[in-house]
Amino acid sequence: MPPTVFVVDDDPSVRKSLERLLRLSGFHVQTFASAEEFLACRPCQKPKEPACLVLDVRMPGISGINLQQELVKAGTLLPVVFITGHGDIPMTVQAMKNGAVDFLPKPFAEEELLAAVEQALAKAARLHQEAAEKAEIERRISTLTPREYEVFRWVITGMLNKQIAAELKVTEKTVKVHRARVMQKMQAASVADLVRLAEKGGISPPRRDSFPE
Amino acid sequence: MPPTVFVVDDDPSVRKSLERLLRLSGFHVQTFASAEEFLACRPCQKPKEPACLVLDVRMPGISGINLQQELVKAGTLLPVVFITGHGDIPMTVQAMKNGAVDFLPKPFAEEELLAAVEQALAKAARLHQEAAEKAEIERRISTLTPREYEVFRWVITGMLNKQIAAELKVTEKTVKVHRARVMQKMQAASVADLVRLAEKGGISPPRRDSFPE
């Protein structure tokens, strides 16, 4: 199935020609006449397949820049390619700071847009991949009991079972049990794996209770 | 000691006023009349302290954009704040894609420039920190003998000594010795530490020789 390109532009003729161009290039296209209309389409903002957004900067109502900001704030991983007839430099800077893939002033060559869209879709694929991995890791973490989670965080600091036991004020035996469950649930074959999973999952090491020195 | 701000602009009056503004704001300032002049200053491109570059886009000879590109290619970690009198959107996009912190069309408010410079210096501090860490890790890795390096790469995959020994076609004993040296030289207290050092140092796991299945 071809990747989807969303197009948001208030000018019907632009929508029409963009849709035609993109379809002929093999993409699935969905157009919207305004930012509001796009926002109304919930599934569009968290597509299951990699997708990207071709967005007009200047539109009645919510501007393209504002729409992008909203999407970023919402954590939507939808790379944006801006097109504009009347853009200025501060606007461009803002858009790029917010992670836009490209910012094309009209008129632009068709190849320019297509290149930008390709790049945006490539980025979308990367983001999707990373998000999926992170989600899977977080899913596994969510199956840990509170105690197991504690042990998990200590283990990835490289501490010995004995030390962790002292930290949690339990016996080494208990730590071993929890630790084994953590390895199982996280599907890690070694401490090395566990450390990598923790890094990707953004797990911070705990701060110690006791001060040995 | 205050951080340094490099200023490159062909207009003497701009240099003068920028230098004055930045000095009054507490920065150490060094000005250049052209990209060539800046490039001639070798130490400026790899400063020991965090620094940043305020750069005019349009200049005779090498343009600001090209200078930035050269610096990026050379791996210089010098955040750039662009200023320009006659910039256009494609130029802005290019500059931002190359990692510019900001792109200010003249005339701009003094506060705008100062804010951008502050941000650039903050970024410089981060980059410096990261580069220093990476350099230190690479220094440690460079002290490893070839064999130790091999063992290092296998250890961080989480393999057992026995398995590594089979992989290298030596006895488990030998692996233990190398492994101990690796831990020493890398200054790692645990496998968890070692894995993190490897990640930061960009060490890739080796591909296996033998196929157990």
Add this chain to the structure above:
DNA sequence: CGAGCTATTGGACCAAGGTCCAATTTACGG
């Protein structure tokens, strides 16, 4: 050629990790 570094291995020993068995206590929801 001898000095020094590297790679290799052996033995002995202890500490630590992992696993199988089973058990008790606590807390929460139906």
Add this chain to the structure above:
DNA sequence: CCGTAAATTGGACCTTGGTCCAATAGCTCG
């Protein structure tokens, strides 16, 4: 009030990892 899940602990046993000792062989550099 009972069943389930979580947390805790014990014992026995084996595998691994880490460390101390010492030794041999190949190699390169003065």
